[in-house]
Amino acid sequence: MSTSQRTVLAPNLKNSQTKRLILLGGGHVHVQVLKHLIKNPLPNIETVLISEEPEQLYSGMLPGLMGGFYIAEQCQFDLPEICARAGVRFLRATANGLDLVDKTVATNCGPQPYDLLSINVGSRPALEVDDPRVTPLKPLHFFYDRWLKILNEPNSRVAILGGGAAGVEVALMAAARLNVGSKRVTLYEKSNALMRNLPPRAAQIARDRAQEVGLKIVTEFVEPISKLSEENIFLALPPQAPVWFRSTLLKLSPAGFVAVDKNLRALGHENIFAAGDCIEFTPSPHAHAGVYAVRHAPILIQNILRVLAGDQILCDFHPQSDFLHLLTLGGRKALLVRRPFVFASNLNWRFKDFIDRKYMQT
Numbered sequence: 021m022s023t024s025q026r027t028v029l030a031p032n033l034k035n036s037q038t039k040r041l042i043l044l045g046g047g048h049v050h051v052q053v054l055k056h057l058i059k060n061p062l063p064n065i066e067t068v069l070i071s072e073e074p075e076q077l078y079s080g081m082l083p084g085l086m087g088g089f090y091i092a093e094q095c096q097f098d099l100p101e102i103c104a105r106a107g108v109r110f111l112r113a114t115a116n117g118l119d120l121v122d123k124t125v126a127t128n129c130g131p132q133p134y135d136l137l138s139i140n141v142g143s144r145p146a147l148e149v150d151d152p153r154v155t156p157l158k159p160l161h162f163f164y165d166r167w168l169k170i171l172n173e174p175n176s177r178v179a180i181l182g183g184g185a186a187g188v189e190v191a192l193m194a195a196a197r198l199n200v201g202s203k204r205v206t207l208y209e210k211s212n213a214l215m216r217n218l219p220p221r222a223a224q225i226a227r228d229r230a231q232e233v234g235l236k237i238v239t240e241f242v243e244p245i246s247k248l249s250e251e252n253i254f255l256a257l258p259p260q261a262p263v264w265f266r267s268t269l270l271k272l273s274p275a276g277f278v279a280v281d282k283n284l285r286a287l288g289h290e291n292i293f294a295a296g297d298c299i300e301f302t303p304s305p306h307a308h309a310g311v312y313a314v315r316h317a318p319i320l321i322q323n324i325l326r327v328l329a330g331d332q333i334l335c336d337f338h339p340q341s342d343f344l345h346l347l348t349l350g351g352r353k354a355l356l357v358r359r360p361f362v363f364a365s366n367l368n369w370r371f372k373d374f375i376d377r378k379y380m381q382t
Contacts, residue, residue, distance in 0.1 A: 038064045039328065042134040043108070044115055044125055045141035046071030046099045048078070048310065049295040052317035053138070053324070054099075057106035065328060067108040070127060074099050074112060077160040079186075079310050081376045083193040083348035086167055089373075094380065115141065118268040120289065136291050136327060138320065139278060143259030143297040143308055145182075149245050156255040157186060163254065170252055171197075176204070179250035183209025183239070185218065185347055187256030188226050192350030195235035203234045206250065208241040217307065218345065221362040222355060229349045229364070259308045261298055273300035283334040284320050291327070295320045306339045314379075315339070346372040 041062075043050045046069060057067065077085075081095040103110040117126030124131040145156040155166045170176055178198065180191040191207040198204045207214075207230070214223040214237070230237055245253060261276035271279045271287040277300040279287045286292040287302065295316035297308045306312055319337045326334055345357035346368060354368035 038066055039135040040133060041065055041067045041136045041324065041328070042125060042132060042138070043067065043069045044137060044139045045296075045298075046073065046076045046097070047140035047142050047296045047298075048076070048313045049140045049317045049320055050138065051076060051097050051099075051102065052314075053321055054102045054106045054108060056321050057108060058102070061107050062325075062328065067106075068111055068132065069099060069103050069108050070111045070113050070115060070125065070132065071099055072112070072114050073159070073161055074110070075161065077164060078376070078380060079160060080372075080379070082160060082164070083189045083350075084373070084376075085164065086190070086193045087197055087348075087351065089352065092164070094377075097380075115262075116264050118264075118270065120269045120292075123291070134291075136324065137293070138324060139286075139292070139294040139298060140296045140313075141262055141298050143261060143277075145255040145257040145259065149255075151245060151253070153248075153251060154245065154253045154255060156257075157190065158259070166252065166254075167194075173251075176252055177250040178205045179248050179253045180205070180207045180256055181209075181241075181245070181253065182256030182258075183207060183211070183214040183237075184256060184258070185215050185345065188214055189348050190254065190256060191235055192226070192229055192233060193348060195230070195233040196350035199234035203236055205234075206236040206238060208238045208248075210239075210241055212239050214239075218357050219359065219362050222345075222347075222357050225355055225362070225364050226347075226349070229353075233350045235350075259297055265298075273302075273305075275300070282336045283323050284316060284337055285323070285334070293320055293323060301337065301339060304339055311343050312339060346375070348372070 076097040076099055078095050081090055084090050085095045100110045113127040113129040115125055115127050124133050155163055157163050178194050180187050195205040214226055265272055265276055273279050278294040278298055279302050280294050280299045281287055282303045284293050284295050286294055296313040319335045322335045342359055347355040349355055349364055352369045353364060353366050354372045355364045356368045
């Protein structure tokens, strides 16, 4: 039986001293860990989830939330509530450092000791601008708060910087919702193409849809943000790791992400795991995409259980070389990309809606 097939339900620690597991960050991976703990509580383990915010918006449903197809409660995880059901203590705090010698996480609520640490703190846009008009897409709750204000500002204009999949989805939905009688939304991309990691046909479908909803697209845009005239500017740029990572002794990628091995364990640290957008998977680097975070979860869960049980054999993560893309196209229509198939339809939206709702409920 392979290591990925052998399942550990819960470590047997009845005769051992209580250990402390810290889940740092309320990202999608740790939400799945919490859901596992609801059904499989850990004996003699004190588990603490540290998160800056009590709610976690699900990124896959963000365009639909913008379009008014969902209400916020359908698209977000209530972290304190899930923690209570899982027997986990919730601590609302901001992490700003890590002492690998004393095994503590530095936070604005004081140092938090750990025996085992898992990091799932997400990422930030690779550009920080001191401009009140600018809001990054992540953290998602900041973006959504700004979006709600825009809905009550009938004449304000919106710029989205970044022509990747996330930027295109947000721009199309913003245009579909706001461009009633006037064109208020513009998508800016510094290269000459949209969604370069997808087949050219996908970008053409997005451009065709942009014409339908009145979205203006500007490519090869190299001007500074200060030159933009829009009252609202959203950053949908490639991610960067939290800055505080660089003040730790963790091994990082050149871009500053936590370098992990095939078991999602921080290189050189047997008691630290990391998953989601904040990592660099060194055996086979992959994109910082939500689909990988979802697939990290079962591997992380099993490996946390095995380490707590003193098991030396851990599960390996094997990233897919290709996966299904479902992108909202500004309304109840979605683009499906799974090579060689690339097409848009209302049925794709219904399929995506089903998948997203099921994910929120499982």
